[in-house]
Amino acid sequence: MTAAGRAKSAVKSGAKRLLERAGFHLVRSTTPRGGVNDFIPFEPTMRAARAAGLSVGDYIDEVMNGTPGATQSTVDELRTLGVFAAEPDTVLEIGPGSGRYLEKTLKECSPGRYEIYETAAPWASYLVETFGVVARPVTGFSLDATPDNSVDLVQAHKVFNTLTFLGSCRYFFEMARVTRPGGWIVFDVMTETCLDPEAMRVWATKGGAGHDSFPAAMPLRACVDLFGTLGCTLEAGFPAPLGVASTEVLVFRKTA
Incomplete structure (x- = not known):
């Protein structure tokens, strides 16, 4: 050794x-x-x-999770892609949970406002007290406390692989709505590129109780086409670890 x-x-x-x-x-x-x-x-x-x-x-x-550095590697890739280059003044994160992506995002930029939509009350309170973020009320799959075209960076990490297909789609419409033209939309989904036969076998045979709806797959083409109709262009995609397999991080830019 x-x-x-x-x-x-x-x-x-x-x-x-x-x-x-x-x-x-x-x-x-x-x-x-x-x-x-x-x-x-x-x-x-x-x-x-x-x-x-x-x-x-x-x-x-x-x-x-047994994946040291996984969160940082995703943030490093986003930095390389220029997501933080314009110093976003407003950031919104769906389902930040423990705040591991939130914390590292704040080391990359200093937004004047960081909004979160988090269903777990203890974690939401911790994030507000620790990082001074603004917790918005969670109502279904809506971001209705956030105005149209008001956010520079909208992100969600390790969220949509736990939701139903339609639940994720409803959030997609909302993410595009609140993002400013020129702003970024970043999230990860389990696309077909993450579901080779071996990964499918492992998830199916070793998933255990509580995994009937997780991980939830999302076709890449359907996702890209939908955001295209919402004035957003796919800038990049890259893999990120998720348990025994991986998920795909998609980076969109709102152009209109």
């Missing part, structure tokens, strides 16, 4: 010991996690992150 490998192993072992002292017992599993009834709990996650000496986002990536 290399020196870097030994160091990484030592960090993981230390984190595991700290978690066990805090009352958590970690076991390796090949079963995909994150079914629609398996939301990340607030208090246990906060305690475990503190015990591991990690930020909440890094704890979720490294320990819970």
